[in-house]
Amino acid sequence: MQETTDTLETTIENPVSGIDQSSGNFKYDMTYDFDAGTGLNERTVDYISSVKKEAPWIREFRQNALKTFESRPLPTHWASKDLETINFDKIRYYLSQGLKPKRTWDEVPADIKQTFERLGIPEQERKFLAGVEAQFDSEAAYSNIKEAVAKQGVIFMNSTEGLREHPEIFRKFFGKVIPTGDNKFSALNSAVFSGGSFIYVPPGVKVSHPLQAYFRINAENFGQFERTLIICDEGSELTYMEGCTAPKFSTATLHSAVVELVALKGAKIQYITVQNWSSNVFNLVTKRGLAHEESEIKWIDCNIGSRLTMKYPGVVLRGRKARGEVISIALANDGQHQDTGAKMVHAADETTSTVVSKSISVGQGRATYRGVVHIPKNLKGCKNNTECDALLINTNSRTDTYPAITVRGDHHAVQHEASVSKVSAEQIFYMQQRGLTEGQAMSLSVNGFINDLARQFPMEYSVELKRLIDLEMEGSVG
């Protein structure tokens, strides 16, 4: 059996949803049954495809994506130069212990089980989730959906299984919302993707409890490339949550996911992310939803960890009266750059979109909002409202805002507003005068800043988020 290296000193008493910065900081030494080695070339891609026993079209899809990835430059003409420090030849692209996820916790190998138990996954499942999937490095280690939900015809499995068992649904939507060539990192993901969730909700089914996926990076120099595809058929509803953690290694780790959502007529999807990667992870994720007539896609995106996050959840509003929403909270501490935002592409009449972004920069942290709102010609009655608020805690904290808004025609209303502020000295003074320490007052004030957004989270997440902000604010005063 493997040795346990425990880098965490204290035990976590009540870890919920794994967004505690410190609770993810441990790792187990693993031996992997499948390892694609370091570096990326055609053989790596072939290896992954062979291990997964994939159909020829998928192998071809991967190989083409690899060519696209190699031909694309890094987007450093607008993005952070920090991307240049990623050494793609030093990354391990596929590691797994087996391909078949377990259906009960008892079957999960002890070391992996320990990991997820420490992060509180089984406990959460019992409490309030309709289904859980837990991905360990490249493959899902555990996947389970409650019987009642499965009986409604809801499919929830890892995407490797999804491709194998439901190719007729998978292939129809796969790569349609985010084409391989969308950007360099979506191409990378398309070449080496493994794991991620595949969900199909049949017409009219409203999934009453959230489905959750949990992503865990355990190995050093590893790249996790999950691929998530969620299809909500006509009139159905779904809430999906994902959490991410990784231990803190001395070398950089890469997480580059592609998430595609399809909301068919009248469907509603709510996708909640709480990203708490350790501060050496490059988190370069492409997320986009396709909203058909009268459907609604809502991204709630919360970025706390990572070294550099570049993530702009988007909605393509394809059908009349479709609605898109992005709620984004980012906290950038020392050494972190949260480059987040939203993309709203209006492609039908009377579509509406809302973006609310709140960022907090602590110490020398840098929070960036980058957004696109696009309303092409020949449309009527589109609306967008964007609000970005940035809170700067320390004198040398940094925030940027880079929206791009294109509007064609005289039938639309679009507005964008952004503001930058600091914690009010008067508020702090008032709270201190009531007996709070300066640190407590600061935490309270920051929590107040995001309170209206945090309230929209499921309660467990919102409580945890508050606690986490308290942790992050420690030592930021003075």
Place this chain on the structure above:
Amino acid sequence: MAGTSTDRIIAASPTGSFTPEVFARHLASCPAWWRERKQAAYARFEGLPMPARTDESWRFSNLSGIGLEGFSPGQAASGGAQVVDAAFSLAAAPALTFVNGRLAARAPISPELAGKGVTVSTLSEAVVKHPELLRQHFMAQPQKLGSAKFAALHEAFIVDGAFVHVPRGVELDQPIVLIHSASGAGTAVFPHTLVIAEENSRVTVVDHFQSNDGLGQLACGANDLYAGHGAKITYVAAQCWSLDTLSLQFNSTVVRRDARVQSLNLHLGARQARHESLSQLQAPGGFSEMLALTIASGSREFDQRTLQIHQAPNTKSDLLYKNALLGRSRTIFSGLIIVDPDAQKTDAYQSNRNLMLSEDAESNSLPGLEIQANDVRCTHGATSAPIDAEQAFYLKSRGIPEKAAHELLIFGFFEEVLSRLENDELHAALRNLIRKRLGR
């Protein structure tokens, strides 16, 4: 997040019509130091590539419209001074009138002002008489907004321009009016206005750009404004080039301690116009107010890029750019506020408002912020919306024809900017220009 598909393949030649041979002919009669500067500028121009699709500072711009082929440096026009545009008449006679970059007429400043040491002269005179001031202020600021190549072209080929120097403590009540005009098809002009307001002085300068014949021209112009401690500059530019002209204009404003600069750019002409404006707030108490009004019609493109840099604590900037879009026109507003580390107590505002008057018009807004200090007040906003339906209905119900109603509403929309001008005469003159443009 890269640029859109509006970018097309750009002209192959990086120098266009402005070849080394053309440049050698141009250099003939300059003082040595000035010639050296021009030669260095030409080398920069030649060395820099044309803007490419991946240049963030040219995002959304129509790159196929900025080719430099088919132009030639303007020659002295026959017929002397040109008639001033009747729609833009001010009590003060134009101090300097340039045709194709050469001085065509001048009205001497009053003996009183001359006695106080005020200089309103041509750049070619200043090259000889005030080389130190030129070295210090002429094109001395960094080109941060994407047009380094075109600014170098301007510097290399500039023939003449206006030089305004107001000594310490001198206040001018009358505006100094400068006319820059172009004649002839394919003429390239390089208008320049340099304003130096020394400590606690006050001056208003008006640039009027016009075409004498309505033909297609290239106007590659620049203006440098320098406000010394406590100085106050009001600068108004009325851009009325012909509707077939390619206009590239670069503004640099330096604001020193407790100084105040108000600039208003009215954009009415050109088939494609790029305007870059850089404000540097270098010392506490500085205030830069940046205003612009644009009427975009037909298939014209107005591309405005701004940068407000707060380099010292306790500075203020306030930007308001308003565009009225008709026809199939496009506008691009890309603005950035930079607050340097330690520039605490900055108060910066940036707003871009687009009035959409046509189904085919397209507005692009990129209002940006880069903030590195926490005790600041920075806000920006961008809106794009059509005429308020209730207002349109009200005017209609009063029997006002649609065109007249639109004109009224455009004036209503613009008034917020125009009313910030303290000088009523200027206010009225700009309104006249706008009315004339709308009537066309």
